[in-house]
Amino acid sequence: MTVNRRDALKSVGLTGLLLGTTFRSPAAAAQTEPVDRCDAPDLAWPRGIEGQRKADMGNGSFLNPLMAGDHPDPSIVKDGDDYYMTFSTFNAYPGLVIWHSKDLVNWQPIGPALTKNVGSVWAPELTKHDGRFYLYIPSKETATPGSKTTSWVIYTDDIRGEWSDPIDLQLPYHIDPGHAVGEDGSRWLFLSGGDRIRLSDDGLSTVGEVEHVYDPWRYPDDWIVEGFAPEGPKITRHGDYFYLITAVGGTAGPPTGHMVIAARSKSINGPWEQHPRNPLVRTESMDEKWWSRGHATLVEGPKGDWWGVYHGYENGFWTLGRQALLAPVTWSDDDWPEFGGGDLSQPIKKPVESRNQVHGQALSDDFSTDKYGIQWNFFEPGADEAKRITRKNGVLHLAASGVSPADGSPLIVGVGDQAYEFECDIEIDDGATAGLLLFYDDKQYCGVGFDKDRYVMHQYGLERHRRHNPFGKRLHMKVVNDRHIVSFFMSADGKSWDRFDRGMEVSGYHHNTRGGFLALKPGFYSAGEGETRFRNFRYRAL
Incomplete structure (x- = not known):
């Protein structure tokens, strides 16, 4: 049935x-x-x-x-x-x-x-x-x-x-x-x-x-x-x-x-x-x-x-x-x-009949063109924050900043769907930590990051190191937000996915519990030392 x-x-x-x-x-x-x-x-x-x-x-x-x-x-x-x-x-x-x-x-x-x-x-x-x-x-x-x-x-x-x-x-x-x-x-x-x-x-x-x-x-x-x-x-x-x-x-x-x-x-x-x-x-x-x-x-x-x-x-x-x-x-x-x-x-x-009117923009980004400011924004950036970004041959290079998303100005993007998923191919330097986030502000965010040895959980704006990272310095990561029920997936090739062993519920990540009049937005970060390379960010509404 x-x-x-x-x-x-x-x-x-x-x-x-x-x-x-x-x-x-x-x-x-x-x-x-x-x-x-x-x-x-x-x-x-x-x-x-x-x-x-x-x-x-x-x-x-x-x-x-x-x-x-x-x-x-x-x-x-x-x-x-x-x-x-x-x-x-x-x-x-x-x-x-x-x-x-x-x-x-x-x-x-x-x-x-x-x-x-x-x-x-x-x-x-x-x-x-x-x-x-x-x-x-x-x-x-x-x-x-x-x-x-x-x-x-x-x-x-x-x-x-x-x-x-x-x-x-x-x-x-x-x-x-x-x-x-x-x-x-x-x-x-x-x-x-x-x-x-x-x-x-x-x-x-x-x-x-x-x-x-x-x-x-x-x-x-x-x-x-x-x-x-x-x-x-x-x-x-x-x-x-x-x-x-x-x-x-x-x-x-x-x-x-x-x-x-x-x-x-x-x-x-x-x-x-x-x-x-x-x-x-x-x-x-x-x-x-x-x-x-x-x-x-x-x-x-x-x-x-x-x-x-x-x-x-x-x-x-x-x-x-x-x-x-x-x-x-x-x-x-x-x-x-x-x-x-x-x-x-x-x-x-409608106010008027219209033809061939396209609404919005694709949020998937192969990083071949500059969408900084139109799609991607830093949260509370410093005066020279934009210098952290370079693009070469379809790869976004993001210099590390801070030790966590709380002090490192993640790149975020606004979305309007009740349920969606996003994924990215992420490669880090030896001293870097990076990952995907659902970000409200520097005190209220969640997600999963990794360094070359371990995963790190981001929940309620707190960091907790987790079990061994079997992928090393490069992996594919996916986040699914199904009407506030959040799951994470990892992959070596972006085709065969393993569900991460922790999930979250994020319906309380909003103004009436935190203040600020903001919204919960997908994003990614690079912290620690060196840089992180991001390839093929993909978004899909569910």
Whole structure:
């Protein structure tokens, strides 16, 4: 008798935990156009390159997430027929990859905008003004305790070209800048907490002092939230009004906390009128597919319609980080934006029919081309970290650094699948230790490494030397992450595999247990002395 894996999991009550659950709320049923699909959540999404999840269903509809995996705090700009978007990248450098789309659903990476390390960066603002693109970037230095918070600006006249060096705007105590241009042409940054500051005409410095201009809408006292935390202000001018879209309720913690609210004014100087139907977006139940939904930006669609891009955690998969979501926006008879899509667990009609639109990129890497910054990033790199990498004849040479992944800046890559495997051919020098990881941060990671004599286990951010390594200085290693159940495999030739004698469960490797707003990412490291040579990194969604 053949037993379906999903039915087997149901019998032991693990379906919701290991597979997640697709929920259909009355709001979703009323506001979206459902498409027939398999009931199993792991088969619900269309599959793209290497079986990776993508949104475009190929039948005129899309299914969230818009950008699977760690894509928080989306900032989007429309430039003619083109759309550009970027996301918080925190401690990973190079950072702030710019993505491009024609249809708002399928996206391709262009390259990283930020190469100089300014600390942990989050909630950037991508905008275009008078023919020039700007990125306003809040950051916190992480090298020393009590380090400063500020915001930077970088700019370019060619979004596919190089960006300027960062300029410090000297903005402590504020995050999440949102660019706005007033009715008189004045330029502003709206900031967390309902504050703002004026910008110079060139947008590269501030003028005057921070001022408080807006008291955000307050939710009822009995709502379960993380904290008030007004943040992520985004200004959109539409018709006779400036619309101020803000997030409140905290960005993680209780799934029902994060939300989207709105206010409007006929002048950039206020006064600001609260939306009578706030909040516009909020997770109301732990049964919903998407949790902690918030941090929205409005954008005009290809046909003149309107859409909202925001982020949320996937039910049961905090480890993937906050994922980018797309929802339709309509304008009410009293000139207010209204978000549709319900809890976004159901397919939605695409903004425009599109053909030959490829989404995402292959994560497998034969190291014949340079994907540093587009795919691979160092975690908290030093100023000269990039010099550790050389490529020769399809081999990535990575100089050793530190004694473990905790102090050696591993190379990591973001993924968006609930289940996947990755493998690599690894060869070490005599004094080196190297291996494959699932990496959250320098205190929370797991994996297996090896030196020429022994294996080393990485679990909970701790190292434990293990039994004899029979492969010596070169082996093939594979990691399987099947919805948080992790297995490791070793091979001499990459064809015949032996399962390693230890496995792990990693559902707790996420922000609500560790902090940091990051995601659990595949990666590899080289520590000790000498170098490690990596060949044929392969990724496959399961």
